[in-house]
Amino acid sequence: MSILPDVDILIPFLTHRGxxxxxxxxxxxxLPLFAFFRKKAVPYFLALxxxxxxxxxIAGGQIQLLWPxxxxxxxxxxGIKSQTNMAIEWIAFLSATIVMFKAKxxxxxxxxxxxxxxxxxxxxxxxxPTFLSFPLDVPQWLIPPHLIYLSIFSxxxxxxxxQVLKGISFSRIP
Numbered sequence: 001m002s003i004l005p006d007v008d009i010l011i012p013f014l015t016h017r018g019x020x021x022x023x024x025x026x027x028x029x030x031l032p033l034f035a036f037f038r039k040k041a042v043p044y045f046l047a048l049x050x051x052x053x054x055x056x057x058i059a060g061g062q063i064q065l066l067w068p069x070x071x072x073x074x075x076x077x078x079g080i081k082s083q084t085n086m087a088i089e090w091i092a093f094l095s096a097t098i099v100m101f102k103a104k105x106x107x108x109x110x111x112x113x114x115x116x117x118x119x120x121x122x123x124x125x126x127x128x129p130t131f132l133s134f135p136l137d138v139p140q141w142l143i144p145p146h147l148i149y150l151s152i153f154s155x156x157x158x159x160x161x162x163q164v165l166k167g168i169s170f171s172r173i174p
Contacts, residue, residue: 002047005056015064021052022067054092059085081139093145109156112163119153 005021008014019025026048033041056063059080062073078085100106109116 002051002055004048005051017056017061017063017073019064019067021056021063022065023049023052024066024069026052050092054088058088080142086139086141089142089145093148097148106152109152110159112159114160114164116156116160119157123150123153123157 005026006016008016008018008020014020026045030041030045030048033044052063052065057065057074058076059078059082061077062075064071065074066072078088109119
């Protein structure tokens with residue numbers, strides 16, 4: 001969920017780190033989810049916001065944080081290769097991993113559940129920049145967390161797809 005704002009990479013008429021990174025847009029998009037799921041939507045909303053507020057605001061350059069109220073760009077401009085950014089990225093990765101273990105979310109990801117198929121979106125969004133601009137201009141120290149998450153997400157997707165395929169009856173095929 002947190003990587004969803006980067007869907008703007010896939011949409012030609014949108015500027016990267018533009019409207020999809022706005023906290024105001026995130027709130028408006030989540031209003032129906034808050035109405036329907038109430039408190040259960042909060043962790044997903046926070047995951048979405050952390051991408052804009054932590055990742056891109058700190059190290060991603062400039063983002064349109066308050067679009068459509070203003071197109072002014074905000075950000076700290078800490079470089080992706082700086083030690084500060086790498087420390088922040090690793091702290092966030094380790095914190096998220098600890099929370100996944102404590103909440104038993106990791107075990108849930110390895111159980112068949114059709115909702116896990118939604119992980120194809122962040123997986124594709126993480127992989128797309130790799131295919132569009134290889135070699136990446138990313139420090140080697142930031143590659144392991146991405147590979148670990150890609151592995152977890154890919155395994156979860158494969159488990160779900162295999163479960164779906166098991167449910168398909170091949171007896172109807174002539």
